[in-house]
Amino acid sequence: MSLRVSELRVYYRTLKGDVKALDDVSFTMRDGEILGLAGESGCGKTTLGKSLIRLDGRMRHVGGTVELDGRELPIGDDRRMNAFRFHEVSLIPQYSMSAMNPTRKIGKMVGELLRSRGVALDRAELESRLELVELPRTVLDNYPIELSGGMKQRMVMVISTLLNPSLLIADEVTSALDVSTQKAVAKALIGFRDAGFVKSMIFVTHDLALTSHIADTVMVMYAGKLAEKAPSAAMVTAPRHPYTRLLINSLPEVGVRHADKKLSGIAGSPPSLLDPPAGCRFRARCPVAGDECAQEPPVAEVEPGHFVACWKA
Amino acid sequence: MMLQLDNVTKVYKVGAFGGRTFAAVDGVSFDVRSGEVVSLIGESGSGKSTIGKMILGLTPVTAGSITVDGAPVKAAKEYYRHVQGVFQDPFSCYNPVFKADRVFQLIKESYYPQVSAAEWDGRVRSAIEDVRLDPGQVLGRYPHQLSGGQLQRLLIARALLLDIKLLVADEITSMLDASTRIDVLNLLAELKERGLGVLYVTHDLSLGNYLAERTVVLRNGAVVEMGLTDKVFGDPLHPYTRKLLAAVPRLNAPWEDAAPTDACRYHAGGASGALFEAEAGHFVACARLDGCPP
Numbered sequence: 001m002s003l004r005v006s007e008l009r010v011y012y013r014t015l016k017g018d019v020k021a022l023d024d025v026s027f028t029m030r031d032g033e034i035l036g037l038a039g040e041s042g043c044g045k046t047t048l049g050k051s052l053i054r055l056d057g058r059m060r061h062v063g064g065t066v067e068l069d070g071r072e073l074p075i076g077d078d079r080r081m082n083a084f085r086f087h088e089v090s091l092i093p094q095y096s097m098s099a100m101n102p103t104r105k106i107g108k109m110v111g112e113l114l115r116s117r118g119v120a121l122d123r124a125e126l127e128s129r130l131e132l133v134e135l136p137r138t139v140l141d142n143y144p145i146e147l148s149g150g151m152k153q154r155m156v157m158v159i160s161t162l163l164n165p166s167l168l169i170a171d172e173v174t175s176a177l178d179v180s181t182q183k184a185v186a187k188a189l190i191g192f193r194d195a196g197f198v199k200s201m202i203f204v205t206h207d208l209a210l211t212s213h214i215a216d217t218v219m220v221m222y223a224g225k226l227a228e229k230a231p232s233a234a235m236v237t238a239p240r241h242p243y244t245r246l247l248i249n250s251l252p253e254v255g256v257r258h259a260d261k262k263l264s265g266i267a268g269s270p271p272s273l274l275d276p277p278a279g280c281r282f283r284a285r286c287p288v289a290g291d292e293c294a295q296e297p298p299v300a301e302v303e304p305g306h307f308v309a310c311w312k313a
Numbered sequence: 314m315m316l317q318l319d320n321v322t323k324v325y326k327v328g329a330f331g332g333r334t335f336a337a338v339d340g341v342s343f344d345v346r347s348g349e350v351v352s353l354i355g356e357s358g359s360g361k362s363t364i365g366k367m368i369l370g371l372t373p374v375t376a377g378s379i380t381v382d383g384a385p386v387k388a389a390k391e392y393y394r395h396v397q398g399v400f401q402d403p404f405s406c407y408n409p410v411f412k413a414d415r416v417f418q419l420i421k422e423s424y425y426p427q428v429s430a431a432e433w434d435g436r437v438r439s440a441i442e443d444v445r446l447d448p449g450q451v452l453g454r455y456p457h458q459l460s461g462g463q464l465q466r467l468l469i470a471r472a473l474l475l476d477i478k479l480l481v482a483d484e485i486t487s488m489l490d491a492s493t494r495i496d497v498l499n500l501l502a503e504l505k506e507r508g509l510g511v512l513y514v515t516h517d518l519s520l521g522n523y524l525a526e527r528t529v530v531l532r533n534g535a536v537v538e539m540g541l542t543d544k545v546f547g548d549p550l551h552p553y554t555r556k557l558l559a560a561v562p563r564l565n566a567p568w569e570d571a572a573p574t575d576a577c578r579y580h581a582g583g584a585s586g587a588l589f590e591a592e593a594g595h596f597v598a599c600a601r602l603d604g605c606p607p
């Protein structure tokens with residue numbers, strides 16, 4: 001078991017009270033697994049990604065544990081966490097455009113970054129990885145501004161994984177890219193896993209179609225809780241949670257036309273996480289909600305590897 | 314024939330002192346008829362937003378002409394009575410210190426000062442109902458109290474209060490969640506049925522395909538393929554269109570490897586960079602492609 005997250009709760013402190021962005025989330029990841037984390041804005045997917053590497057000033061670790069390769073990550077302790085960052089857990093941020101130092105040539109910046117972690121730069125290794133993501137060696141002598149968005153994204157990917165971290169968190173890495181660049185970046189991510197540069201990966205995205213191609217397992221979150229977690233194929237073909245079903249039905253695909261098949265969205269909006277309702281949080285928007293939904297549904301394994309938090313599933 | 318673009322070109326000055334030029338849009342011609350959605354598809358830097366801005370008179374045309382019902386674009390009040398735009402980021406379209414419904418009041422002040430407050434209130438409510446919102450839930454609220462989908466639909470309601478004939482929708486669903494995105498798209502489809510012309514600018518092929526009768530695919534400022542959506546997406550002729558379609562991730566199908574992009578089947582028919590009609594209502598250009606001999 002590469003990663004084990006147990007009953008993790010992370011709240012945002014605000015003047016009005018705690019926003020329960022991550023409320024009792026548990027899951028595990030195998031070695032070599034790519035976990036796709038999907039959901040709408042505000043469902044807690046980015047919070048979960050950030051919790052595993054760095055809590056920002058407003059976030060508070062309220063409860064639960066994270067275990068990576070059998071060692072507990074001190075996620076609430078910023079200083080102790082430093083030893084794990086980059087070596088054990090690494091992150092590809094959403095806006096790689098602003099992730100690199102604009103005043104340094106990329107090669108120099110990478111050297112400085114590694115020195116700050118007490119590691120010497122292995123130029124040959126770096127160049128072989130650039131080759132893997134189809135970047136020319138000359139990018140090391142360029143300033144970040146000279147690279148296109150997709151190139152920068154791939155460069156940041158190479159930098160983030162230089163120390164072969166056990167867990168890589170890729171937060172919406174393809175959202176700002178064009179479809180053809182998106183595909184190249186996605187394939188490169190899979191290549192990194194296959195080459196063993198990273199042991200496992202959490203791929204955070206709002207695009208279910210994309211994640212079903214990259215990830216081995218997809219986890220859908222709703223309002224700070226796990227709604228459904230299943231192997232990618234099962235998630236797409238046989239979703240069990242009503243939210244996942246509605247979400248998949250609202251996706252227009254190439255070939256679907258308004259005139260032939262009218263898709264519909266999900267009525268209503270997610271609940272406020274300042275004071276989330278008791279019971280199932282999707283209840284107010286759910287077409288099949290019943291009386292039992294006033295009780296919080298437990299996460300149940302309906303089939304091997306297929307977890308659903310719904311009374312009706 | 315309502316919106317007509319004829320050989321439209323936009324050249325930006327770039328470089329430290331504007332010493333170099335860059336053609337963001339290069340000889341683009343197409344039209345949008347009443348009661349029709351045309352989607353304008355392109356990747357970053359293809360010039361799709363520049364075209365939208367020129368139609369809205371937000372930036373001047375370098376060469377060529379854009380006409381709406383025969384009259385040229387004019388950044389004037391009367392023009393905006395008929396042509397309106399909605400943009401990508403609904404959160405930055407509202408002034409956060411005022412209530413969101415102030416956008417309706419501003420329309421009344423500049424276009425309908427003679428309408429009585431009671432009658433205006435009725436019109437606002439019916440426009441809000443037209444965009445499938447509940448007036449009670451959105452009126453009197455501040456922008457931060459409303460969701461992105463609600464704000465975006467309020468902006469469409471604002472355009473509906475005017476006597477609009479053409480709506481330029483520039484990436485209006487990009488910032489919305491999957492569950493609300495489709496509602497906004499369905500709304501555009503309903504507007505079309507009311508006789509509006511909609512130019513739907515997007516980078517998302519599946520959204521364009523869902524909505525539009527006709528599709529224009531742009532690359533580097535020029536049209537590479539256009540025609541009926543069924544034809545362009547059903548039987549793409551241009552290697553670039555095929556490559557784009559192959560790159561779209563689909564839920565149930567495996568990710569195709571890029572369709573062969575080596576040669577263009579129709580190259581012999583095309584003059585250098587010019588669009589030619591490969592079949593009725595389906596235009597392709599190919600000589601600009603890398604890989605095609607000049």
